[in-house]
Amino acid sequence: MDMLGMYPTFYVPGIGTAWVMGIIGVIHVVASHTSVGASFLFALLETKAYREDKPQLMDFIKKYGMFLLVFSYIIGSITGPGIWYAITVASPRGVGGLIHNFVWVWAAEWVYFTVEVIGVYALVYLIGKVDAKTHLKLTWSFALASWATMLLIVGILSFMMWPGNEAWYQTGSTNDAFYNLNFFAHLGTRTGSMVAMAAVVGLMVASRLKDMALRRSVVKFLAPIGLVGGLFAVMMFLYYLQTLPNNAVVMLNTHLLPVYARGMVAVFVTATLYLVFAWWKPHRLYTSLTVAMFAFISIVGVWPEERMRESMRKPYVAGQYIYGNQVIARDVPGKGIVGEVDKIAEHGLLKLHPFVPDRLRVINDSNRLEVGRLLTKVACANCHSLEPGTPLRNIPDKFHGATDEDLIAAFMQGPLKHGTQPYMPRIDLPDEEVRAIAHFLATVNSGKDVDHLIAEQQKLATKVAAK
Amino acid sequence: MDIGTVMNTMRDPAGVPAHPVLFQGLMILTWVFHIAFVHLTMGAAALAIYAFHRRDKGEYWERLSMALTKVAKVGVSLLIVLGVAPLLFTQVIYDPQWYASNVLSGRWAIGFIFTLIIGYCCWFTFYYANHEGAKKHAGVYAWIALALFFLDGLIMHALSYQALLPDQWMNWYAPGGIVDTSGSALHAIQWPRYIFIMSLSLPAVGVFLIAYAHYFASRADREQEYQAFARALGQRLATWGFGVSLVPMLVWQFIQPSASGLMLHPVGWLLVAALAAMLVWMKRLTAATHGYLPVLGGLGVLAVLALWREVVRVAHLKPFGYDITTYTVHVDWPSTLLFFSTFVGVGGLVGGFYLTLLYRSGRVQGLYTAERSVARLGTAAVAILVIWIAVFLAYGITIWVRNSFV
Numbered sequence: 001m002d003m004l005g006m007y008p009t010f011y012v013p014g015i016g017t018a019w020v021m022g023i024i025g026v027i028h029v030v031a032s033h034t035s036v037g038a039s040f041l042f043a044l045l046e047t048k049a050y051r052e053d054k055p056q057l058m059d060f061i062k063k064y065g066m067f068l069l070v071f072s073y074i075i076g077s078i079t080g081p082g083i084w085y086a087i088t089v090a091s092p093r094g095v096g097g098l099i100h101n102f103v104w105v106w107a108a109e110w111v112y113f114t115v116e117v118i119g120v121y122a123l124v125y126l127i128g129k130v131d132a133k134t135h136l137k138l139t140w141s142f143a144l145a146s147w148a149t150m151l152l153i154v155g156i157l158s159f160m161m162w163p164g165n166e167a168w169y170q171t172g173s174t175n176d177a178f179y180n181l182n183f184f185a186h187l188g189t190r191t192g193s194m195v196a197m198a199a200v201v202g203l204m205v206a207s208r209l210k211d212m213a214l215r216r217s218v219v220k221f222l223a224p225i226g227l228v229g230g231l232f233a234v235m236m237f238l239y240y241l242q243t244l245p246n247n248a249v250v251m252l253n254t255h256l257l258p259v260y261a262r263g264m265v266a267v268f269v270t271a272t273l274y275l276v277f278a279w280w281k282p283h284r285l286y287t288s289l290t291v292a293m294f295a296f297i298s299i300v301g302v303w304p305e306e307r308m309r310e311s312m313r314k315p316y317v318a319g320q321y322i323y324g325n326q327v328i329a330r331d332v333p334g335k336g337i338v339g340e341v342d343k344i345a346e347h348g349l350l351k352l353h354p355f356v357p358d359r360l361r362v363i364n365d366s367n368r369l370e371v372g373r374l375l376t377k378v379a380c381a382n383c384h385s386l387e388p389g390t391p392l393r394n395i396p397d398k399f400h401g402a403t404d405e406d407l408i409a410a411f412m413q414g415p416l417k418h419g420t421q422p423y424m425p426r427i428d429l430p431d432e433e434v435r436a437i438a439h440f441l442a443t444v445n446s447g448k449d450v451d452h453l454i455a456e457q458q459k460l461a462t463k464v465a466a467k
Numbered sequence: 468m469d470i471g472t473v474m475n476t477m478r479d480p481a482g483v484p485a486h487p488v489l490f491q492g493l494m495i496l497t498w499v500f501h502i503a504f505v506h507l508t509m510g511a512a513a514l515a516i517y518a519f520h521r522r523d524k525g526e527y528w529e530r531l532s533m534a535l536t537k538v539a540k541v542g543v544s545l546l547i548v549l550g551v552a553p554l555l556f557t558q559v560i561y562d563p564q565w566y567a568s569n570v571l572s573g574r575w576a577i578g579f580i581f582t583l584i585i586g587y588c589c590w591f592t593f594y595y596a597n598h599e600g601a602k603k604h605a606g607v608y609a610w611i612a613l614a615l616f617f618l619d620g621l622i623m624h625a626l627s628y629q630a631l632l633p634d635q636w637m638n639w640y641a642p643g644g645i646v647d648t649s650g651s652a653l654h655a656i657q658w659p660r661y662i663f664i665m666s667l668s669l670p671a672v673g674v675f676l677i678a679y680a681h682y683f684a685s686r687a688d689r690e691q692e693y694q695a696f697a698r699a700l701g702q703r704l705a706t707w708g709f710g711v712s713l714v715p716m717l718v719w720q721f722i723q724p725s726a727s728g729l730m731l732h733p734v735g736w737l738l739v740a741a742l743a744a745m746l747v748w749m750k751r752l753t754a755a756t757h758g759y760l761p762v763l764g765g766l767g768v769l770a771v772l773a774l775w776r777e778v779v780r781v782a783h784l785k786p787f788g789y790d791i792t793t794y795t796v797h798v799d800w801p802s803t804l805l806f807f808s809t810f811v812g813v814g815g816l817v818g819g820f821y822l823t824l825l826y827r828s829g830r831v832q833g834l835y836t837a838e839r840s841v842a843r844l845g846t847a848a849v850a851i852l853v854i855w856i857a858v859f860l861a862y863g864i865t866i867w868v869r870n871s872f873v
Binding site for chain 2: 003004005006007008009010011012017020024075077078079080081082084085086088089092093095096097099100101102103104105106107108110111112113114115116117118119121122125126128129130131133134137138140141144145147148151155164165167172173174175176178179180181183184328332334335336337338354355357358359360374377458
């Protein structure tokens with residue numbers, strides 16, 4: 001029988017797998033951007049120490065280096081693979097698509113990771129142990145290697161948004177996928193952000209320096225670099241917005257900017273003022289305030305940025321050819337990939353999905369609610385939670401608590417069936433599957449205990465079968 | 468639905484960008500280094516804790532505890548990063564099995580990350596606390612860390628083992644036909660296999676200590692008696708360790724499914740023989756033997772283990788009609804070249820520079836001034852990175868302009 005290469009579903013109530021991924025992703029971005037940025041600041045400071053013969057700067061570097069080491073290589077090195085694990089359980093076909101397009105790119109990045117991990121220990125432990133010039137080479141090579149990891153991952157991340165043109169769909173070449181339309185804009189945004197965040201981390205460590213002359217020297221060096229980095233990040237972000245597909249722009253304007261724009265502007269303004277203030281009055285730099293600033297940037301700045309990037313991609317998770325619900329959205333002739341939406345419309349998910357129990361493949365009165373819940377999880381739960389009042393764009397609230405099955409079914413047989421909602425996948429299901437989903441959602445909206453009802457129906461069905 | 472057909476349908480429709488056997492070879496090879504650092508870390512952590520609690524018996528135990536705490540700290544970083552490659556290559560050729568297994572135990576897959584973070588943070592706390600005259604309660608952090616590391620090992624084992632049992636997936640996902648999307652269970656654990664692989668941590672720290680003693684032998688400022696203590700302890704641990712590991716290995720060998728032919732498979736018995744040979748060698752090891760050779764012998768054992776794991780996997784999946792060589796191939800030369808040139812150029816020159824520097828500087832008392840060859844290697848490391856980045860960007864701009872504007 002015809003089937004789809006779908007996987008079982010893993011569902012986290014309330015927040016969905018999307019938030020799990022988002023939480024790990026944000027921790028990783030904060031750690032990795034800081035570490036990559038810090039590696040450059042480290043290299044610049046060491047060059048300054050070497051050229052101007054300021055050995056006291058090396059003490060700062062050693063202290064800074066320990067922070068870099070602890071911060072990035074506990075958190076960054078674990079949450080990096082952590083994102084993989086999270087997307088594996090959230091979107092197995094999405095991550096599979098990325099792996100099979102970019103395996104050699106990721107493998108090249110792994111070479112850099114390995115070199116970096118060895119390098120970061122060498123860098124910190126060999127301060128004062130090897131001659132200054134050799135150590136400087138070590139520090140610069142480490143910084144360049146760190147940025148190279150960013151170069152490699154950004155191409156994959158920006159492809160997740162979209163290739164930006166038809167080339168990759170026709171050739172299937174990794175080149176065309178990787179160097180996509182928004183690659184350079186995305187790279188610029190992240191590079192600028194990493195410099196700004198690293199400057200703030202640098203100020204955090206500098207604020208601990210007792211030697212006021214040294215503190216002044218370090219802060220006056222770091223603050224302008226952070227300001228330039230922040231400004232560059234903003235400019236590149238504005239450019240990045242111009243490279244987005246239509247669905248992302250609609251999502252951005254209707255759902256994301258109204259929620260996040262003020263916070264992001266506040267982060268930019270506050271961080272700029274803080275860096276200017278630090279530059280002007282280095283002796284008034286307090287650790288507590290700098291730590292608060294870093295937390296502010298991480299929470300109010302990075303979280304929305306990552307959420308926006310994740311949300312703007314919707315309804316796709318990779319290259320505008322895999323939907324969030326794991327269905328292949330279109331043909332990719334260059335790779336021999338065939339879209340699955342029409343096949344699902346013809347046969348339905350219950351017939352084609354390999355991980356549907358036989359007792360649920362045919363809908364009847366005793367399993368309609370249960371089938372509806374399963375189908376809703378398969379088709380919708382990658383982007384939506386199913387519980388009212390929960391944070392991941394929960395479906396009950398999206399339907400404003402509607403208990404009218406016809407109304408819900410009408411939405412599914414209208415905009416969803418024809419794919420006219422720019423940020424939602426085209427979900428074209430046979431009528432009985434639509435009715436099952438509508439029945440489930442209406443029951444949830446009616447406030448009934450769905451789990452209990454399904455359990456009762458299962459018991460009843462078992463009794464009937466036993467007779 | 469036939470699960471063999473299901474697995475073949477679950478393969479990524481994009482196919483693979485080089486022959487699947489190439490990925491299989493890389494997967495086996497890179498796993499050797501990953502598991503070597505897993506064993507070293509676990510063994511070093513366990514011995515660091517043991518030595519920590521024996522500090523009253525002599526100063527060498529205290530020194531050893533501090534040294535091994537640092538080894539375990541660095542080891543965790545390396546085992547994580549070295550684990551990325553085999554995980555990547557597994558996902559290329561065994562994506563249906565790996566993803567299905569992860570999804571079916573989703574909470575554990577996510578829990579792995581958080582427990583690893585907590586475990587590593589605990590180990591760092593112990594690292595900062597474990598100095599001369601450290602308070603006894605600092606050991607609590609180390610115990611928590613070690614327990615979490617063993618738990619993480621168990622999670623990885625279960626995810627790998629579940630991937631070999633596709634005929635069970637539907638029963639786990641929908642027991643009695645009732646779907647469970649919580650991913651809250653570890654569904655299958657093969658204890659002999661897990662215990663065997665974990666038990667290799669003991670000989671791993673043993674052979675490491677022999678190499679450790681050899682490494683510092685050239686340092687006049689390092690006490691010879693301490694090195695002799697480390698070497699003797701290492702030899703004892705290696706001897707006992709290889710002996711102990713034979714037991715779960717033999718159990719694992721005899722519980723292999725009878726129809727699979729694995730029980731009598733020569734690679735499995737080669738592994739048994741390799742362990743026995745190492746046991747005999749470690750028992751008879753003399754002072755004249757170069758201190759690094761046992762490490763090489765240990766890596767040889769792990770290479771056989773890596774191969775054996777793959778033989779076991781192939782044997783489990785073959786009856787379902789899953790064969791990696793039938794994966795669709797769309798060769799992608801540019802990205803293939805990217806990896807191998809980066810591996811040789813960046814891995815060789817930059818990685819080589821770091822390792823050489825670490826190795827040479829550690830063997831010198833006081834400041835190490837790079838010899839001409841090492842200085843040149845450093846210059847070459849910076850140069851290759853500048854060239855790599857320049858080529859990467861120039862090549863990228865060309866493609867970007869061609870696709871977006873021309």
